[in-house]
Amino acid sequence: MKNEYPLVSIIVPVYNAELFLPYCLSSILTQSYSNLEVILVDDGSTDSSPSFCDKIACTDNRIIVIHQKNRGIASAQNTGLNTAHGDYIAFVDNDDILDRRNIELLLRALLETGASMSKARWQQFGLSQLEEIKEKASIGVKAAAKYTILKNPLYLYQTVFCKSLRVIGNTLNFATEAKYFNEANWCRLYKREIWDKIRFPEGQYAQDTAIASNLYEIMPTVVDIETCLYYWLQRPDSVTHKMKSSSFYHDHVVAARRNMEICFNQRITPARSYYTLMGNLQHEKKAAKTDEEIQQYNRDEIIAQSLTSSLSPMNRLLCETLRQIRYFEKTVYDHKIKNMR
The missing domain is CATH 3.90.550.10 (Spore Coat Polysaccharide Biosynthesis Protein SpsA; Chain A)
Structure with a gap:
């Protein structure tokens, strides 16, 4: 029973x-x-x-x-x-x-x-x-x-x-x-x-x-x-509210890569992981200061280019459109929610 x-x-x-x-x-x-x-x-x-x-x-x-x-x-x-x-x-x-x-x-x-x-x-x-x-x-x-x-x-x-x-x-x-x-x-x-x-x-x-x-x-x-x-x-x-190190953003790039590879295998458009990948790649570029961090960013950029090139033009457009919408929302979210007291 x-x-x-x-x-x-x-x-x-x-x-x-x-x-x-x-x-x-x-x-x-x-x-x-x-x-x-x-x-x-x-x-x-x-x-x-x-x-x-x-x-x-x-x-x-x-x-x-x-x-x-x-x-x-x-x-x-x-x-x-x-x-x-x-x-x-x-x-x-x-x-x-x-x-x-x-x-x-x-x-x-x-x-x-x-x-x-x-x-x-x-x-x-x-x-x-x-x-x-x-x-x-x-x-x-x-x-x-x-x-x-x-x-x-x-x-x-x-x-x-x-x-x-x-x-x-x-x-x-x-x-x-x-x-x-x-x-x-x-x-x-x-x-x-x-x-x-x-x-x-x-x-x-x-x-x-x-x-x-x-x-x-x-x-x-x-x-x-x-x-x-x-x-x-x-x-x-x-x-998540205060971390801004290069390694923090790099780890998110790695996580996005794992998710995108699974989606490609399942023939699912990885729009959310594309947003995570591209956003954190930009942040990693700004945060990278040491030679080691810059080299890591360069490797991540090559990986990102390889992943995004696997998207069809239509799926790339969809992913980029959703990314821009979400980026605007996150700007509002960070100001309103993460500053709660």
Whole structure:
């Protein structure tokens, strides 16, 4: 008989998050669905996060704490995956907050549809809103909104990403927002077998982007829930908000290359990865200062030329048009969202 209440493993990479970790863990431990395994991977934190993890583990036997030397978020996520016993896998960033019904509704959607992954909507918030969001999330959404079952998530990931076009599509009743996929692993619930042969590349940035196409390629269907179940804290000191090194941009170029090669094999136009490739290549050129960095940029430029030459003129035009639209949107996004307080 199929288990009606399967174990869900929640993986939380922890690094110097003493100010936010209590909010995050409180939202996890008070989930309406209680059959959880909460894996806290302390990745060599130098603040009070490690002791906090140990103390809270003494209060709840669902918590597993692992301490390791600092090796980066990819290593922490892989450690969590290697430790997990659950039938389903979720990831949570250590400074974000889950709606009280997050796991309940994501799991229900999977059980009712048989999809490989369920996803929901999220909301960004600033530091000044911590208490407000904590209260809102603790109440929980009233009911699950409609499901949208999606096929060929790799195609959707690569083609549906411009916010303005998603708004237009929703206005025309095409459920375009439901078709939006990004690289983030949070606000999702996965069947465990999706991760059987996939791990994050360690020692580099853009670890989530690097495996996005690998994940979506093997998913027959995904189910989207039209409700907000996750709150994403915008911190000015986060890596994605402040990192501007040449190696940061290079790693995104490498990730885009991996995704584009998979798309070419699947005969899918890699519009989103084209946007990632070209944008980060430009940033890498500006950031490269040392001889080694300049040589790396030159190699990346040759790779980019090879990849883009594989596109037909029509697909190249499509990719470039979507890139320009998205570039404008990102300019607005960076000003409005990343500067939240």
